[in-house]
Amino acid sequence: MTSSVEEFRIRAKEWLAANMPRLEDRDPSLDDPENDVASWSRTKELQKILWNGGFAGIAFPSAYGGLGLTPEHQHAFNRESQGYEMPLRINVPTLAICAATVLDMGSEQQKRDRIGGALRGDELMVQFLSEPRGGSDLAGVTTRAERDGDVWILNGAKIWSSGAYAADYGLCLVRTDWSVPKHAGLTMFLVPVHTPGITIRRIRQVNGSTEFCEEFFDDVMLPADSVVGEVNGGWAVASRQLYWERTSMGGGSPYVSGWGRGIPAAAARSLAGLARSVGRLDDVAVRELIGESRANHLVQSALVRRVTIGLTTGALPGPSASMTRLMHAETDWRDSDIRVDIAGSAAVTGATGEVGELSLNRQAGSLGGGSTEMARNVISERVLGMPREFAADRDVPFKDVKQGRA
Numbered sequence: 288m289t290s291s292v293e294e295f296r297i298r299a300k301e302w303l304a305a306n307m308p309r310l311e312d313r314d315p316s317l318d319d320p321e322n323d324v325a326s327w328s329r330t331k332e333l334q335k336i337l338w339n340g341g342f343a344g345i346a347f348p349s350a351y352g353g354l355g356l357t358p359e360h361q362h363a364f365n366r367e368s369q370g371y372e373m374p375l376r377i378n379v380p381t382l383a384i385c386a387a388t389v390l391d392m393g394s395e396q397q398k399r400d401r402i403g404g405a406l407r408g409d410e411l412m413v414q415f416l417s418e419p420r421g422g423s424d425l426a427g428v429t430t431r432a433e434r435d436g437d438v439w440i441l442n443g444a445k446i447w448s449s450g451a452y453a454a455d456y457g458l459c460l461v462r463t464d465w466s467v468p469k470h471a472g473l474t475m476f477l478v479p480v481h482t483p484g485i486t487i488r489r490i491r492q493v494n495g496s497t498e499f500c501e502e503f504f505d506d507v508m509l510p511a512d513s514v515v516g517e518v519n520g521g522w523a524v525a526s527r528q529l530y531w532e533r534t535s536m537g538g539g540s541p542y543v544s545g546w547g548r549g550i551p552a553a554a555a556r557s558l559a560g561l562a563r564s565v566g567r568l569d570d571v572a573v574r575e576l577i578g579e580s581r582a583n584h585l586v587q588s589a590l591v592r593r594v595t596i597g598l599t600t601g602a603l604p605g606p607s608a609s610m611t612r613l614m615h616a617e618t619d620w621r622d623s624d625i626r627v628d629i630a631g632s633a634a635v636t637g638a639t640g641e642v643g644e645l646s647l648n649r650q651a652g653s654l655g656g657g658s659t660e661m662a663r664n665v666i667s668e669r670v671l672g673m674p675r676e677f678a679a680d681r682d683v684p685f686k687d688v689k690q691g692r693a
Protein backbone atom coordinates (compact mmCIF):
# COMPACT_ATOMS: atom_id res chain seq x y z
CA MET A 288 0.00 0.00 0.00
CA THR A 289 1.46 3.35 -1.03
CA SER A 290 1.43 5.96 1.69
CA SER A 291 1.83 9.35 0.03
CA VAL A 292 -1.34 11.03 -1.16
CA GLU A 293 0.25 11.81 -4.52
CA GLU A 294 1.34 8.21 -5.16
CA PHE A 295 -2.10 7.03 -4.13
CA ARG A 296 -3.78 9.56 -6.46
CA ILE A 297 -1.74 8.33 -9.44
CA ARG A 298 -2.52 4.70 -8.66
CA ALA A 299 -6.24 5.57 -8.23
CA LYS A 300 -6.28 7.45 -11.54
CA GLU A 301 -4.89 4.46 -13.43
CA TRP A 302 -7.18 2.01 -11.69
CA LEU A 303 -10.30 4.15 -12.28
CA ALA A 304 -9.51 4.46 -15.98
CA ALA A 305 -9.09 0.70 -16.30
CA ASN A 306 -12.00 -0.43 -14.14
CA MET A 307 -14.83 2.03 -13.47
CA PRO A 308 -17.54 2.62 -16.11
CA ARG A 309 -17.62 6.12 -17.60
CA LEU A 310 -20.44 8.36 -16.45
CA GLU A 311 -21.58 9.11 -20.00
CA ASP A 312 -22.30 5.40 -20.52
CA ARG A 313 -24.58 5.22 -17.44
CA ASP A 314 -28.04 3.79 -18.07
CA PRO A 315 -30.29 6.92 -17.87
CA SER A 316 -33.26 4.84 -16.74
CA LEU A 317 -31.49 4.50 -13.36
CA ASP A 318 -32.35 8.17 -12.67
CA ASP A 319 -36.06 7.49 -13.05
CA PRO A 320 -37.61 7.67 -9.53
CA GLU A 321 -39.81 4.71 -10.51
CA ASN A 322 -36.71 2.58 -11.17
CA ASP A 323 -35.05 2.85 -7.78
CA VAL A 324 -34.77 -0.89 -7.05
CA ALA A 325 -32.54 -1.23 -10.14
CA SER A 326 -30.61 1.85 -9.06
CA TRP A 327 -29.83 0.29 -5.63
CA SER A 328 -28.69 -2.97 -7.31
CA ARG A 329 -26.40 -0.96 -9.55
CA THR A 330 -25.02 0.84 -6.47
CA LYS A 331 -24.11 -2.51 -4.89
CA GLU A 332 -22.50 -3.70 -8.16
CA LEU A 333 -20.34 -0.56 -8.35
CA GLN A 334 -19.35 -0.82 -4.69
CA LYS A 335 -18.24 -4.42 -5.33
CA ILE A 336 -16.00 -3.17 -8.15
CA LEU A 337 -14.38 -0.70 -5.72
CA TRP A 338 -14.00 -3.46 -3.11
CA ASN A 339 -12.46 -5.94 -5.55
CA GLY A 340 -10.08 -3.27 -6.79
CA GLY A 341 -8.94 -2.39 -3.25
CA PHE A 342 -10.43 1.13 -3.23
CA ALA A 343 -13.40 0.70 -0.86
CA GLY A 344 -13.44 2.43 2.53
CA ILE A 345 -10.25 4.40 2.03
CA ALA A 346 -10.49 6.16 5.43
CA PHE A 347 -12.04 3.23 7.34
CA PRO A 348 -9.62 1.20 9.49
CA SER A 349 -8.11 -1.86 7.81
CA ALA A 350 -9.30 -4.07 10.72
CA TYR A 351 -12.86 -3.58 9.43
CA GLY A 352 -12.20 -3.86 5.73
CA GLY A 353 -11.02 -0.34 4.90
CA LEU A 354 -7.60 0.86 3.77
CA GLY A 355 -6.78 2.75 6.96
CA LEU A 356 -5.65 5.83 5.03
CA THR A 357 -6.35 9.52 5.69
CA PRO A 358 -9.27 11.73 4.60
CA GLU A 359 -6.79 13.39 2.20
CA HIS A 360 -6.31 10.04 0.42
CA GLN A 361 -10.10 9.75 0.13
CA HIS A 362 -10.37 13.31 -1.22
CA ALA A 363 -7.63 12.64 -3.78
CA PHE A 364 -9.53 9.54 -4.93
CA ASN A 365 -12.80 11.52 -5.07
CA ARG A 366 -11.27 14.17 -7.31
CA GLU A 367 -9.96 11.52 -9.70
CA SER A 368 -13.35 9.76 -9.72
CA GLN A 369 -15.06 12.68 -11.51
CA GLY A 370 -16.41 11.44 -14.82
CA TYR A 371 -16.86 7.83 -13.62
CA GLU A 372 -20.02 6.09 -12.50
CA MET A 373 -19.63 5.74 -8.74
CA PRO A 374 -21.79 4.06 -6.07
CA LEU A 375 -22.80 7.45 -4.67
CA ARG A 376 -26.03 6.19 -3.08
CA ILE A 377 -24.11 3.98 -0.65
CA ASN A 378 -22.45 7.04 0.89
CA VAL A 379 -25.43 8.46 2.77
CA PRO A 380 -26.58 7.09 5.08
CA THR A 381 -24.83 3.69 4.82
CA LEU A 382 -21.13 4.60 4.94
CA ALA A 383 -20.91 8.21 6.04
CA ILE A 384 -23.54 8.04 8.82
CA CYS A 385 -24.38 4.47 9.86
CA ALA A 386 -21.01 2.74 9.38
CA ALA A 387 -19.24 5.77 10.88
CA THR A 388 -21.49 5.53 13.97
CA VAL A 389 -20.96 1.78 14.27
CA LEU A 390 -17.21 2.40 14.01
CA ASP A 391 -17.30 4.87 16.91
CA MET A 392 -19.90 3.21 19.14
CA GLY A 393 -20.43 -0.42 18.09
CA SER A 394 -19.04 -3.72 19.42
CA GLU A 395 -16.11 -5.42 17.67
CA GLN A 396 -18.49 -7.91 16.06
CA GLN A 397 -20.82 -5.14 14.84
CA LYS A 398 -17.89 -3.25 13.37
CA ARG A 399 -16.55 -6.32 11.55
CA ASP A 400 -19.96 -7.44 10.27
CA ARG A 401 -21.68 -4.19 9.36
CA ILE A 402 -18.77 -2.07 8.13
CA GLY A 403 -17.30 -5.04 6.25
CA GLY A 404 -20.73 -5.90 4.78
CA ALA A 405 -21.21 -2.34 3.51
CA LEU A 406 -17.70 -1.96 2.11
CA ARG A 407 -18.01 -5.25 0.21
CA GLY A 408 -21.23 -3.94 -1.38
CA ASP A 409 -23.28 -6.71 0.25
CA GLU A 410 -25.31 -4.59 2.67
CA LEU A 411 -27.01 -1.22 2.93
CA MET A 412 -28.04 0.56 6.11
CA VAL A 413 -30.85 2.95 6.99
CA GLN A 414 -31.62 5.35 9.82
CA PHE A 415 -34.72 4.62 11.90
CA LEU A 416 -34.89 7.88 13.84
CA SER A 417 -37.93 10.03 12.95
CA GLU A 418 -41.37 9.02 14.17
CA PRO A 419 -44.87 10.05 13.06
CA ARG A 420 -45.13 12.36 16.11
CA GLY A 421 -42.15 14.40 14.82
CA GLY A 422 -38.49 14.13 14.00
CA SER A 423 -36.99 17.23 15.63
CA ASP A 424 -37.54 16.12 19.22
CA LEU A 425 -35.48 12.99 18.67
CA ALA A 426 -35.00 12.26 22.38
CA GLY A 427 -38.79 12.06 22.67
CA VAL A 428 -39.15 8.84 20.61
CA THR A 429 -41.89 6.48 21.78
CA THR A 430 -40.99 3.34 19.82
CA ARG A 431 -40.05 0.98 22.62
CA ALA A 432 -38.18 -2.22 23.41
CA GLU A 433 -38.72 -4.42 26.43
CA ARG A 434 -36.33 -7.08 27.67
CA ASP A 435 -37.76 -10.60 27.67
CA GLY A 436 -35.13 -13.11 28.83
CA ASP A 437 -32.38 -13.19 26.21
CA VAL A 438 -34.18 -11.02 23.68
CA TRP A 439 -35.67 -7.57 23.27
CA ILE A 440 -39.21 -7.10 21.95
CA LEU A 441 -39.59 -4.04 19.75
CA ASN A 442 -42.89 -2.20 19.10
CA GLY A 443 -43.75 1.14 17.50
CA ALA A 444 -43.36 3.03 14.23
CA LYS A 445 -40.75 5.07 12.34
CA ILE A 446 -41.15 7.26 9.25
CA TRP A 447 -39.24 9.14 6.51
CA SER A 448 -36.59 6.42 6.42
CA SER A 449 -34.81 6.96 3.10
CA GLY A 450 -34.41 3.72 1.16
CA ALA A 451 -35.51 1.39 4.01
CA TYR A 452 -37.01 -1.08 1.52
CA ALA A 453 -33.58 -1.62 -0.04
CA ALA A 454 -31.64 -1.67 3.23
CA ASP A 455 -30.44 -4.65 5.25
CA TYR A 456 -29.88 -3.10 8.70
CA GLY A 457 -31.32 -0.05 10.43
CA LEU A 458 -29.95 1.99 13.32
CA CYS A 459 -33.08 2.29 15.41
CA LEU A 460 -33.41 4.59 18.44
CA VAL A 461 -36.02 3.37 20.94
CA ARG A 462 -37.17 3.89 24.51
CA THR A 463 -36.13 1.22 26.99
CA ASP A 464 -36.75 3.04 30.30
CA TRP A 465 -39.79 5.26 30.86
CA SER A 466 -39.04 6.05 34.48
CA VAL A 467 -36.16 8.47 33.75
CA PRO A 468 -35.98 11.80 31.83
CA LYS A 469 -36.18 11.44 28.07
CA HIS A 470 -32.49 11.44 27.14
CA ALA A 471 -31.60 8.83 29.80
CA GLY A 472 -33.99 6.03 28.80
CA LEU A 473 -32.99 5.44 25.17
CA THR A 474 -31.17 2.54 23.52
CA MET A 475 -29.85 2.20 19.96
CA PHE A 476 -30.39 -1.12 18.18
CA LEU A 477 -29.07 -2.54 14.93
CA VAL A 478 -32.24 -4.01 13.44
CA PRO A 479 -32.26 -6.46 10.49
CA VAL A 480 -34.77 -4.68 8.24
CA HIS A 481 -36.33 -7.78 6.70
CA THR A 482 -37.22 -9.61 9.86
CA PRO A 483 -40.59 -10.98 11.04
CA GLY A 484 -42.78 -8.30 12.63
CA ILE A 485 -41.50 -5.40 10.49
CA THR A 486 -43.89 -3.99 7.89
CA ILE A 487 -42.41 -1.47 5.46
CA ARG A 488 -44.64 0.86 3.45
CA ARG A 489 -43.29 3.13 0.77
CA ILE A 490 -44.51 6.76 0.64
CA ARG A 491 -45.14 8.31 -2.76
CA GLN A 492 -43.94 11.90 -3.12
CA VAL A 493 -45.17 14.59 -5.46
CA ASN A 494 -42.22 13.97 -7.84
CA GLY A 495 -43.07 10.27 -8.15
CA SER A 496 -40.29 9.05 -5.85
CA THR A 497 -41.14 6.28 -3.38
CA GLU A 498 -37.78 6.54 -1.65
CA PHE A 499 -39.26 7.41 1.77
CA CYS A 500 -40.68 4.61 3.88
CA GLU A 501 -42.61 4.15 7.05
CA GLU A 502 -42.11 1.08 9.21
CA PHE A 503 -44.30 -0.63 11.76
CA PHE A 504 -42.68 -2.83 14.40
CA ASP A 505 -44.96 -5.47 15.92
CA ASP A 506 -43.33 -7.67 18.56
CA VAL A 507 -40.04 -7.79 16.65
CA MET A 508 -37.58 -10.07 18.47
CA LEU A 509 -34.03 -8.78 18.66
CA PRO A 510 -31.08 -10.63 20.20
CA ALA A 511 -29.25 -8.90 23.06
CA ASP A 512 -26.20 -8.31 20.87
CA SER A 513 -28.24 -5.98 18.64
CA VAL A 514 -27.70 -3.19 21.16
CA VAL A 515 -25.21 -0.57 19.96
CA GLY A 516 -23.32 0.91 22.90
CA GLU A 517 -24.96 0.66 26.31
CA VAL A 518 -28.54 -0.16 27.24
CA ASN A 519 -30.09 3.24 28.13
CA GLY A 520 -26.98 4.88 26.68
CA GLY A 521 -28.67 5.40 23.31
CA TRP A 522 -28.50 9.19 23.42
CA ALA A 523 -24.69 9.05 23.28
CA VAL A 524 -24.93 6.84 20.18
CA ALA A 525 -27.62 9.05 18.60
CA SER A 526 -25.52 12.16 19.27
CA ARG A 527 -22.60 10.58 17.45
CA GLN A 528 -24.94 9.59 14.62
CA LEU A 529 -26.26 13.16 14.38
CA TYR A 530 -22.68 14.41 14.30
CA TRP A 531 -21.92 12.16 11.32
CA GLU A 532 -25.23 13.10 9.70
CA ARG A 533 -24.50 16.83 9.93
CA THR A 534 -20.91 16.27 8.79
CA SER A 535 -22.00 14.34 5.72
CA MET A 536 -24.92 16.68 4.93
CA GLY A 537 -22.49 19.58 5.17
CA GLY A 538 -19.94 17.98 2.83
CA GLY A 539 -17.17 17.25 5.37
CA SER A 540 -17.33 13.47 5.75
CA PRO A 541 -14.06 11.51 5.38
CA TYR A 542 -16.07 8.40 4.40
CA VAL A 543 -17.87 9.69 1.31
CA SER A 544 -16.48 8.05 -1.80
CA GLY A 545 -16.98 9.79 -5.14
CA TRP A 546 -17.53 13.37 -6.06
CA GLY A 547 -21.30 13.59 -5.72
CA ARG A 548 -21.67 17.25 -5.00
CA GLY A 549 -19.12 18.31 -7.58
CA ILE A 550 -16.57 21.06 -7.59
CA PRO A 551 -17.75 24.59 -6.68
CA ALA A 552 -17.57 25.69 -10.33
CA ALA A 553 -19.82 22.83 -11.49
CA ALA A 554 -23.04 24.44 -10.23
CA ALA A 555 -22.25 27.72 -11.99
CA ARG A 556 -21.37 25.84 -15.17
CA SER A 557 -24.66 24.01 -15.07
CA LEU A 558 -26.56 27.30 -14.48
CA ALA A 559 -24.69 28.88 -17.40
CA GLY A 560 -25.71 25.89 -19.55
CA LEU A 561 -29.33 26.38 -18.50
CA ALA A 562 -29.16 30.13 -19.27
CA ARG A 563 -27.70 29.37 -22.71
CA SER A 564 -30.41 26.82 -23.44
CA VAL A 565 -33.18 29.36 -22.72
CA GLY A 566 -31.34 32.16 -24.60
CA ARG A 567 -30.62 34.30 -21.49
CA LEU A 568 -26.86 34.02 -21.08
CA ASP A 569 -26.36 37.70 -22.02
CA ASP A 570 -29.00 38.94 -19.59
CA VAL A 571 -27.19 40.95 -16.88
CA ALA A 572 -29.64 39.88 -14.17
CA VAL A 573 -29.09 36.22 -15.07
CA ARG A 574 -25.31 36.65 -14.98
CA GLU A 575 -25.64 38.14 -11.50
CA LEU A 576 -27.63 35.10 -10.36
CA ILE A 577 -24.96 32.75 -11.72
CA GLY A 578 -22.32 34.83 -9.90
CA GLU A 579 -24.30 34.62 -6.68
CA SER A 580 -24.45 30.83 -6.92
CA ARG A 581 -20.72 30.64 -7.65
CA ALA A 582 -20.00 32.80 -4.58
CA ASN A 583 -22.26 30.65 -2.39
CA HIS A 584 -20.46 27.48 -3.45
CA LEU A 585 -17.02 29.01 -2.90
CA VAL A 586 -18.01 30.17 0.59
CA GLN A 587 -19.50 26.74 1.29
CA SER A 588 -16.26 24.99 0.27
CA ALA A 589 -14.18 27.35 2.39
CA LEU A 590 -16.51 26.81 5.37
CA VAL A 591 -16.35 23.02 5.01
CA ARG A 592 -12.54 23.18 4.94
CA ARG A 593 -12.41 25.47 7.97
CA VAL A 594 -14.93 23.52 10.05
CA THR A 595 -13.36 20.16 9.13
CA ILE A 596 -9.94 21.37 10.24
CA GLY A 597 -11.45 22.87 13.41
CA LEU A 598 -13.22 19.60 14.26
CA THR A 599 -10.12 17.51 13.55
CA THR A 600 -7.80 19.69 15.65
CA GLY A 601 -10.35 20.21 18.43
CA ALA A 602 -10.40 24.00 17.84
CA LEU A 603 -14.16 23.74 17.24
CA PRO A 604 -16.68 21.73 19.28
CA GLY A 605 -18.53 18.78 17.63
CA PRO A 606 -21.84 20.70 17.26
CA SER A 607 -20.03 23.04 14.81
CA ALA A 608 -20.85 20.45 12.12
CA SER A 609 -24.30 22.13 12.16
CA MET A 610 -22.74 25.17 10.47
CA THR A 611 -21.79 23.23 7.33
CA ARG A 612 -25.13 21.40 7.45
CA LEU A 613 -26.94 24.79 7.49
CA MET A 614 -24.80 26.27 4.73
CA HIS A 615 -25.42 23.23 2.54
CA ALA A 616 -29.20 23.66 2.87
CA GLU A 617 -29.05 27.40 2.17
CA THR A 618 -26.86 26.90 -0.92
CA ASP A 619 -29.10 24.13 -2.18
CA TRP A 620 -32.47 25.89 -1.97
CA ARG A 621 -30.97 29.11 -3.35
CA ASP A 622 -29.65 27.16 -6.37
CA SER A 623 -33.10 25.68 -6.85
CA ASP A 624 -34.69 29.17 -6.87
CA ILE A 625 -31.99 30.55 -9.16
CA ARG A 626 -32.61 27.71 -11.65
CA VAL A 627 -36.34 28.54 -11.71
CA ASP A 628 -35.62 32.30 -12.06
CA ILE A 629 -33.30 31.67 -15.02
CA ALA A 630 -35.59 29.17 -16.74
CA GLY A 631 -38.76 31.28 -16.26
CA SER A 632 -41.78 29.59 -17.79
CA ALA A 633 -39.45 27.05 -19.45
CA ALA A 634 -38.98 25.54 -15.95
CA VAL A 635 -42.09 23.50 -16.59
CA THR A 636 -41.93 22.90 -20.34
CA GLY A 637 -39.82 21.14 -22.93
CA ALA A 638 -36.23 20.08 -22.38
CA THR A 639 -35.83 22.32 -19.31
CA GLY A 640 -39.01 20.97 -17.66
CA GLU A 641 -36.87 19.08 -15.19
CA VAL A 642 -36.02 22.41 -13.49
CA GLY A 643 -39.61 22.66 -12.25
CA GLU A 644 -39.62 19.02 -11.21
CA LEU A 645 -36.37 19.45 -9.26
CA SER A 646 -37.78 22.51 -7.50
CA LEU A 647 -40.50 20.30 -5.97
CA ASN A 648 -37.65 18.89 -3.90
CA ARG A 649 -36.50 22.38 -2.85
CA GLN A 650 -37.01 21.87 0.90
CA ALA A 651 -35.47 18.40 1.15
CA GLY A 652 -32.02 19.68 2.09
CA SER A 653 -33.53 21.86 4.82
CA LEU A 654 -35.18 18.87 6.55
CA GLY A 655 -33.16 15.74 5.80
CA GLY A 656 -30.37 15.47 8.35
CA GLY A 657 -32.40 17.44 10.89
CA SER A 658 -34.14 20.72 10.07
CA THR A 659 -32.26 23.97 9.57
CA GLU A 660 -34.20 25.47 12.51
CA MET A 661 -32.77 22.75 14.74
CA ALA A 662 -29.31 23.39 13.25
CA ARG A 663 -29.69 27.07 14.20
CA ASN A 664 -30.68 26.02 17.74
CA VAL A 665 -27.57 23.83 18.01
CA ILE A 666 -25.30 26.61 16.71
CA SER A 667 -26.75 29.23 19.06
CA GLU A 668 -26.82 27.04 22.18
CA ARG A 669 -23.87 24.72 21.78
CA VAL A 670 -21.41 26.67 19.64
CA LEU A 671 -22.14 30.30 20.59
CA GLY A 672 -23.15 29.51 24.19
CA MET A 673 -26.50 31.32 24.09
CA PRO A 674 -29.20 30.32 26.63
CA ARG A 675 -30.93 26.97 26.01
CA GLU A 676 -34.53 27.06 24.85
CA PHE A 677 -37.17 26.21 27.45
CA ALA A 678 -38.14 22.52 27.58
CA ALA A 679 -41.05 21.53 29.84
CA ASP A 680 -40.01 17.87 29.73
CA ARG A 681 -36.38 18.31 30.83
CA ASP A 682 -35.64 16.35 34.05
CA VAL A 683 -39.17 14.88 34.10
CA PRO A 684 -39.55 11.06 34.04
CA PHE A 685 -40.67 10.31 30.48
CA LYS A 686 -43.77 8.39 31.64
CA ASP A 687 -45.03 11.67 33.20
CA VAL A 688 -44.50 13.74 30.04
CA LYS A 689 -47.77 14.52 28.27
CA GLN A 690 -47.86 12.81 24.86
CA GLY A 691 -50.02 14.28 22.10
CA ARG A 692 -52.86 15.42 24.36
CA ALA A 693 -53.82 18.78 25.84
Ligand SMILES: Cc1cc2nc3c(=O)[nH]c(=O)nc-3n(C[C@H](O)[C@H](O)[C@H](O)COP(=O)(O)OP(=O)(O)OC[C@H]3O[C@@H](n4cnc5c(N)ncnc54)[C@H](O)[C@@H]3O)c2cc1C
Nearest residue numbers: 414415416417421422423447448449651654655657658660
Ligand atom coordinates in the same frame (compact mmCIF):
# COMPACT_ATOMS: atom_id res chain seq x y z
C1 LIG B 1 -34.64 14.12 2.22
C2 LIG B 1 -34.97 13.64 3.61
C3 LIG B 1 -34.41 12.45 4.06
C4 LIG B 1 -34.73 11.98 5.34
N1 LIG B 1 -34.21 10.78 5.73
C5 LIG B 1 -34.53 10.28 6.95
C6 LIG B 1 -34.04 9.00 7.35
O1 LIG B 1 -33.38 8.29 6.57
N2 LIG B 1 -34.36 8.54 8.58
C7 LIG B 1 -35.12 9.27 9.45
O2 LIG B 1 -35.34 8.80 10.57
N3 LIG B 1 -35.62 10.50 9.10
C8 LIG B 1 -35.35 11.00 7.86
N4 LIG B 1 -35.86 12.21 7.46
C9 LIG B 1 -36.75 12.94 8.36
C10 LIG B 1 -36.07 14.18 8.96
O3 LIG B 1 -35.09 13.79 9.90
C11 LIG B 1 -37.20 15.00 9.61
O4 LIG B 1 -38.02 15.49 8.56
C12 LIG B 1 -36.67 16.16 10.42
O5 LIG B 1 -35.92 15.71 11.53
C13 LIG B 1 -37.83 17.06 10.92
O6 LIG B 1 -38.79 16.28 11.55
P1 LIG B 1 -40.31 16.40 11.09
O7 LIG B 1 -40.40 16.39 9.61
O8 LIG B 1 -41.09 15.38 11.84
O9 LIG B 1 -40.75 17.87 11.56
P2 LIG B 1 -41.12 18.31 13.03
O10 LIG B 1 -40.13 17.79 14.00
O11 LIG B 1 -42.56 18.02 13.26
O12 LIG B 1 -40.91 19.88 12.91
C14 LIG B 1 -41.82 20.70 12.14
C15 LIG B 1 -41.21 22.08 11.99
O13 LIG B 1 -41.03 22.68 13.30
C16 LIG B 1 -39.68 23.09 13.49
N5 LIG B 1 -39.28 22.85 14.88
C17 LIG B 1 -39.53 21.73 15.61
N6 LIG B 1 -38.98 21.84 16.83
C18 LIG B 1 -38.35 23.06 16.87
C19 LIG B 1 -37.60 23.77 17.87
N7 LIG B 1 -37.36 23.23 19.06
N8 LIG B 1 -37.09 24.98 17.54
C20 LIG B 1 -37.31 25.54 16.31
N9 LIG B 1 -38.03 24.92 15.32
C21 LIG B 1 -38.54 23.69 15.61
C22 LIG B 1 -38.87 22.19 12.54
O14 LIG B 1 -37.66 22.80 12.20
C23 LIG B 1 -39.81 22.05 11.35
O15 LIG B 1 -39.69 23.17 10.49
C24 LIG B 1 -35.59 12.71 6.19
C25 LIG B 1 -36.17 13.90 5.72
C26 LIG B 1 -35.88 14.35 4.45
C27 LIG B 1 -36.54 15.61 3.96
